[in-house]
Amino acid sequence: xxxxxxxxxxxxxxxxxxxxxxEEGVEKGITSKQGLIAQGRGEAFDYLLGERTIPSARExxxxxxxxxxxxxxxxxxxxxxxxxxxxxxxxxxxxASGAALEVNLFNRTPERMQAIVDHLREHGAExxxxxxxxxxxxxxxxxxxxxxxxxxxxxxxxxVPLEDGDRAEALAAMGKTExxxxxxxxxxxxxxxxxxIVDNIxxxxxxxxxSVRELRDASRQELEAIVEAFDREAALAAAERAIREGGEE
Amino acid sequence: xxxxxxxxxxxxxxxxxxxxxxEEGVEKGITSKQGLIAQGRGEAFDYLLGERTIPSARExxxxxxxxxxxxxxxxxxxxxxxxxxxxxxxxxxxxASGAALEVNLFNRTPERMQAIVDHLREHGAExxxxxxxxxxxxxxxxxxxxxxxxxxxxxxxxxVPLEDGDRAEALAAMGKTExxxxxxxxxxxxxxxxxxIVDNIxxxxxxxxxSVRELRDASRQELEAIVEAFDREAALAAAERAIREGGEE
Numbered sequence: 001x002x003x004x005x006x007x008x009x010x011x012x013x014x015x016x017x018x019x020x021x022x023e024e025g026v027e028k029g030i031t032s033k034q035g036l037i038a039q040g041r042g043e044a045f046d047y048l049l050g051e052r053t054i055p056s057a058r059e060x061x062x063x064x065x066x067x068x069x070x071x072x073x074x075x076x077x078x079x080x081x082x083x084x085x086x087x088x089x090x091x092x093x094x095x096a097s098g099a100a101l102e103v104n105l106f107n108r109t110p111e112r113m114q115a116i117v118d119h120l121r122e123h124g125a126e127x128x129x130x131x132x133x134x135x136x137x138x139x140x141x142x143x144x145x146x147x148x149x150x151x152x153x154x155x156x157x158x159x160v161p162l163e164d165g166d167r168a169e170a171l172a173a174m175g176k177t178e179x180x181x182x183x184x185x186x187x188x189x190x191x192x193x194x195x196x197i198v199d200n201i202x203x204x205x206x207x208x209x210x211s212v213r214e215l216r217d218a219s220r221q222e223l224e225a226i227v228e229a230f231d232r233e234a235a236l237a238a239a240e241r242a243i244r245e246g247g248e249e
Numbered sequence: 250x251x252x253x254x255x256x257x258x259x260x261x262x263x264x265x266x267x268x269x270x271x272e273e274g275v276e277k278g279i280t281s282k283q284g285l286i287a288q289g290r291g292e293a294f295d296y297l298l299g300e301r302t303i304p305s306a307r308e309x310x311x312x313x314x315x316x317x318x319x320x321x322x323x324x325x326x327x328x329x330x331x332x333x334x335x336x337x338x339x340x341x342x343x344x345a346s347g348a349a350l351e352v353n354l355f356n357r358t359p360e361r362m363q364a365i366v367d368h369l370r371e372h373g374a375e376x377x378x379x380x381x382x383x384x385x386x387x388x389x390x391x392x393x394x395x396x397x398x399x400x401x402x403x404x405x406x407x408x409v410p411l412e413d414g415d416r417a418e419a420l421a422a423m424g425k426t427e428x429x430x431x432x433x434x435x436x437x438x439x440x441x442x443x444x445x446i447v448d449n450i451x452x453x454x455x456x457x458x459x460s461v462r463e464l465r466d467a468s469r470q471e472l473e474a475i476v477e478a479f480d481r482e483a484a485l486a487a488a489e490r491a492i493r494e495g496g497e498e
Contacts, residue, residue: 023282033272033285040289044433047290048297048492184293243297244493 015043015051018085018202025084029115032107035081038162045183046200048243056238057199058207059230064159064179064195065097065211066226069218071157071177074099075129079106082161082201083116087123089205094125096212099159102151103130106164108143137170145170152176159208160189161201168192181205185239196232198239264292264300267334267451274333278364281356284330287411294432295449297492305487306448307456308479313408313428313444314346314460315475318467320406320426323348324378328355331410331450332365336372338454343374345461348408351400352379355413357392386419394419401425408457409438410450417441430454434488445481447488 022039025031031039053061068074076099078090083103094101103116117128133146135153144167147153158171161181165188172178172192180193181204190196197204215223271288274280280288302310317323325348327339332352343350352365366377382395384402393416396402401420409417410430414437421427421441429442430453439445446453464472 019286022286026282033275036282036285037268037271037289037292040286040291041293041296042289043286044290044293047433047435184296 014202015046018200019043022081022084025080028084028119029111030119031080031084032112034107035079035084038081042162042183042200045243049183049198049239050242051200053199053203053207054239054242056235056242057197057204060195060197060235061199061204061207062211062215063226063230064197064208065215066218066223067157067177067179067195068097068099068159068208068212069215070220070223070227071099071155073155074157074159075102075151075155076100077102077104077152077158077160077163078116078120078128078130079104079162080112080116083119086202086205087120087125089202089209091120091124093159093205093209093212096209096216099157100151100155101125101128102148103128104147104152104160106144106167108146137167137174139173140166140170161204163189165189165192185236185243190236190239194232195230196236196239198235198242263451264295267449268292271330271333274329277333277368278360279368280329280333281361283356284328284333287330291411291432291449294492298432298447298488299491300449302448302452302456303488303491305484305491306446306453309444309446309484310448310453310456311460311464312475312479313446313457314464315467315472316406316426316428316444317346317348317408317457317461318464319469319472319476320348320404322404323406323408324351324400324404325349326351326353326401326407326409326412327365327369327377327379328353328411329361329365332368335451335454336369336374338451338458340369340373342408342454342458342461345458345465348406349400349404350374350377351397352377353396353401353409353416355393355416357395386416386423388422389416389419410453412438414438414441434485434492439485439488443481444479445485445488447484447491 022031076094103113120128129148129151132148135147135149136145152158157177159179168189169192177194179195180189181197181201182190185198271280325343352362369377378397378400381397384396384398385394401407406426408428417438418441426443428444429438430446430450431439434447
């Protein structure tokens with residue numbers, strides 16, 4: 001995170017850097033106007049959370065890691081804001097967990113798809129799915145339904161950070177295990193997730209990667225115990241309490 | 250508000266229309282990338298407020314109206330998001346209150362200044378200040394300090410909706426009576442205001458205009474009584490409570 005001249009001592013260092021990456025994403029044709037507005041919404045929720053990973057989110061990140069390790073065919077979905085905010089971190093998580101990367105856009109255009117694939121490759125990705133688009137998510141309109149059959153189409157576990165509510169619900173309806181990163185615990189995406197992670201994506205993804213590394217040698221039984229102990233309703237309630245009251249647990 | 254095809258029955262009608270106006274602002278060169286992010290932050294706070302004018306905000310809007318009527322030289326400051334979101338409403342408030350309109354940008358470029366002046370004129374404004382820029386706000390760097398001497402430079406009361414924290418503080422330090430519209434009651438802008446109005450600008454401006462009309466025939470003494478009865482700390486606390494706890498007063 002040294003691609004902009006903001007002194008690290010600045011009290012808003014992380015926030016300014018994040019915003020800089022998002023603006024750069026616009027210039028590269030990666031981030032859309034809707035993406036900028038979504039970034040602002042995220043900033044407000046993160047501000048109310050205290051711009052920190054709350055304990056219930058850290059737990060959810062560990063549970064997400066366990067799901068990725070248990071999966072037969074895990075996929076990490078990447079949209080414009082994810083690509084702009086943490087391209088290298090997503091590539092690292094894919095490598096650590098053995099998951100595939102798939103570009104998956106709400107406002108799909110060939111130019112944005114290609115710009116994001118290129119951006120991920122610049123950050124070290126080898127294979128990036130999403131361009132084939134030979135699969136469909138049922139009950140979504142044409143452009144929004146497109147996925148790769150070999151990717152999200154047949155995935156059992158999908159990490160969908162910053163996902164649109166309609167699509168998050170449609171993926172859940174397909175029976176997939178959905179790991180959602182979303183700063184609004186009241187959003188439809190968070191509410192339809194198997195594992196809602198209410199945290200800033202720039203903190204969440206490295207945390208999931210850290211947990212994947214910690215749990216890599218755990219037995220299937222241990223991983224299943226972690227997954228079974230997770231209480232999604234309690235995690236959502238704790239996050240909402242943190243945002244509303246400024247405290248948690 | 251009929252410039253986009255969203256059925257009025259849609260549960261998110263106001264929110265979608267607002268977003269449409271902001272995006273149109275981008276296309277016209279009025280709204281900046283920072284403006285889009287700021288819009289998103291506002292959406293999140295408004296969502297937590299329940300997308301309604303809370304009672305303490307309605308009171309602040311009435312107090313702002315009283316200040317405008319008591320002023321010798323009131324000015325309404327217009328930035329990119331204000332111009333995109335409620336150009337006609339700002340013109341109407343200027344006419345009702347006898348205040349001047351001045352374009353005042355955080356990221357000032359001649360093109361954006363002109364685009365906003367033109368946009369306000371299309372919405373009925375006659376005189377629009379801001380292009381002369383022969384005055385300065387002390388303690389701000391060059392471009393951000395620019396104002397019209399005959400406008401904000403010598404104004405006694407300034408309405409500054411959606412203002413940057415540095416500038417709101419610098420205007421307050423000049424001794425001006427500042428009426429701030431900001432959905433985040435914890436922002437520096439809201440905290441430096443004489444009258445913080447924690448409400449969505451698309452609701453706030455018409456409310457201030459309504460109060461100006463109601464109070465137009467009030468005596469100076471009545472107006473001064475309204476102004477003196479206002480407790481800004483209580484208003485900020487009520488707004489924060491509404492956002493944090495979902496209730497108020």
